[in-house]
Amino acid sequence: MARKTKEEARETRSQVLDAAEQVFSQKGVTNTSLNEIAIAAGVTRGAIYWHFKNKYELIAALLERVKLPLDDMLAAQGADHADDPLGQIRAKSITVLQRCVSDTHLRAVCTILFHKCERIADAQPLMDRHLASRADCAQELEGNFSAAIAAGQLPADTDPKLATLGLFSYIDGLIYNWLLDPDQFHLAEAAPRLVETYLCGLSCAAGR
Amino acid sequence: MARKTKEEARETRSQVLDAAEQVFSQKGVTNTSLNEIAIAAGVTRGAIYWHFKNKYELIAALLERVKLPLDDMLAAQGADHADDPLGQIRAKSITVLQRCVSDTHLRAVCTILFHKCERIADAQPLMDRHLASRADCAQELEGNFSAAIAAGQLPADTDPKLATLGLFSYIDGLIYNWLLDPDQFHLAEAAPRLVETYLCGLSCAAGR
DNA sequence: TTTTACATACATCCGTGCATGTATGTAAAT
DNA sequence: ATTTACATACATGCACGGATGTATGTAAAA
Numbered sequence: 204m205a206r207k208t209k210e211e212a213r214e215t216r217s218q219v220l221d222a223a224e225q226v227f228s229q230k231g232v233t234n235t236s237l238n239e240i241a242i243a244a245g246v247t248r249g250a251i252y253w254h255f256k257n258k259y260e261l262i263a264a265l266l267e268r269v270k271l272p273l274d275d276m277l278a279a280q281g282a283d284h285a286d287d288p289l290g291q292i293r294a295k296s297i298t299v300l301q302r303c304v305s306d307t308h309l310r311a312v313c314t315i316l317f318h319k320c321e322r323i324a325d326a327q328p329l330m331d332r333h334l335a336s337r338a339d340c341a342q343e344l345e346g347n348f349s350a351a352i353a354a355g356q357l358p359a360d361t362d363p364k365l366a367t368l369g370l371f372s373y374i375d376g377l378i379y380n381w382l383l384d385p386d387q388f389h390l391a392e393a394a395p396r397l398v399e400t401y402l403c404g405l406s407c408a409a410g411r
Numbered sequence: 412m413a414r415k416t417k418e419e420a421r422e423t424r425s426q427v428l429d430a431a432e433q434v435f436s437q438k439g440v441t442n443t444s445l446n447e448i449a450i451a452a453g454v455t456r457g458a459i460y461w462h463f464k465n466k467y468e469l470i471a472a473l474l475e476r477v478k479l480p481l482d483d484m485l486a487a488q489g490a491d492h493a494d495d496p497l498g499q500i501r502a503k504s505i506t507v508l509q510r511c512v513s514d515t516h517l518r519a520v521c522t523i524l525f526h527k528c529e530r531i532a533d534a535q536p537l538m539d540r541h542l543a544s545r546a547d548c549a550q551e552l553e554g555n556f557s558a559a560i561a562a563g564q565l566p567a568d569t570d571p572k573l574a575t576l577g578l579f580s581y582i583d584g585l586i587y588n589w590l591l592d593p594d595q596f597h598l599a600e601a602a603p604r605l606v607e608t609y610l611c612g613l614s615c616a617a618g619r
Numbered sequence: 620t621t622t623t624a625c626a627t628a629c630a631t632c633c634g635t636g637c638a639t640g641t642a643t644g645t646a647a648a649t
Numbered sequence: 650a651t652t653t654a655c656a657t658a659c660a661t662g663c664a665c666g667g668a669t670g671t672a673t674g675t676a677a678a679a
Contacts, residue, residue, distance in 0.1 A: 206624050206676060209624095215624080231441070238668075247627075249626050250625055252625095253623090254624090257670085319531075321441055321529055322439070322526045323438060323442045323527075364596070365604070368588065369581075371584070372584030372585040373581045373584055373609075374584070375588060376580030376587065397577055401581075402612070403615045404610070404611045415643080415644080415658055415659075416644065423659085444633080444634055445634080454659080455659075457661075461659060
């Protein structure tokens with residue numbers, strides 16, 4: 204086939220990523236062949252192998268594509284509540300939940316990660332990178348919790364590590380369950396109240 | 412091969428289930444062939460196809476094997492706190508979390524469901540049954556919440572559906588994250604405090 | 620002219636499902 | 650008590666499709 208211009212090549216790559224997002228999030232990663240993605244993208248496997256080393260590098264590119272915008276969003280929330288650590292926690296949590304509803308790409312990637320992929324040995328380097336970025340996020344949150352405790356926004360005997368883990372799990376679980384059936388409840392609308400419930404729980408039950 | 416006695420056949424079936432639990436929870440469902448399970452169980456694929464129709468019926472049997480004991484545990488917790496709906500909720504939640512740590516089979520099945528399988532079309536009937544039993548459990552919990560509200564154990568303006576969903580998500584997320592790395596925190600030990608945080612949050616933030 | 624951006628073709632491997640073989644358990648007939 | 654007639658509990662082998670990776674072709678961009 205004829206060579207394309209660099210701009211066209213970027214577009215081809217983007218089409219492959221879009222198609223992969225769709226097909227993976229519908230049929231599952233292991234259950235989807237690269238040929239199916241190629242067909243969905245209107246190309247052949249040759250194009251995919253040109254842009255990506257294999258299926259896992261393709262997924263890695265998918266994750267990378269949503270990571271940066273999300274990080275920016277969270278950083279912006281941090282800046283908006285510079286001297287209000289508890290407010291930062293609240294704002295970031297609500298933002299993530301609502302973004303999962305509104306951002307198609309993020310939702311597809313979350314669907315893949317939660318429901319359409321297996322954590323197998325082949326995908327280990329990919330998962331390691333993903334878990335590392337989660338750990339970064341958790342560490343920042345833990346810093347917010349520590350600051351909130353120091354500022355008297357939370358009881359002094361709150362365990363910041365456990366509070367972080369609980370919030371992370373809560374958010375994970377909410378997204379997990381919402382993606383199972385997006386019609387069972389209105390996540391974007393309920394997000395503020397749901398987050399508030401947990402944060403209030405920290406205030407009144409910290410030391411048990 | 413020679414025919415075995417009924418007792419021996421039951422044992423073979425059990426060995427296959429044990430092997431499947433191990434291999435699936437390590438290598439992932441889609442990524443594991445029935446031959447690998449056969450080898451791990453010390454039999455051949457013929458034995459597996461004799462006892463189970465295919466891979467998904469095998470998984471269904473895995474789920475069934477842990478479902479009944481778990482249901483019994485939860486029912487027992489319900490009976491122990493017959494006139495204390497909030498206590499029922501608390502006890503059931505803590506029980507599930509601690510059971511995931513102590514019960515090898517339950518932990519393996521949760522690992523498979525959360526991290527080692529894809530919700531694909533082929534597995535749809537299986538997932539439907541699993542989700543149906545989750546729904547049953549959720550409905551019972553919601554009944555407990557309604558009773559707790561009626562008994563004045565929770566604010567009158569609490570939304571029992573949302574409270575149930577939040578608790579379910581919280582528990583799912585905790586198990587999900589704990590299974591990602593069982594060493595990152597001591598789930599069995601932290602379970603009471605973690606659950607209490609959420610329940611306290613319901614008390615103080617119900618109406619926002 | 621060289622490199623790029625793919626399409627096409629090919630070789631290899633692997634998993635599934637089924638068909639078949641087979642030796643023993645088991646219950647009833649004798 | 651033996652024998653008979655199956656049913657059972659697997660093991661084995663084969664045919665088939667499908668997925669991957671790579672090698673090669675090719676026409677236009679640079």
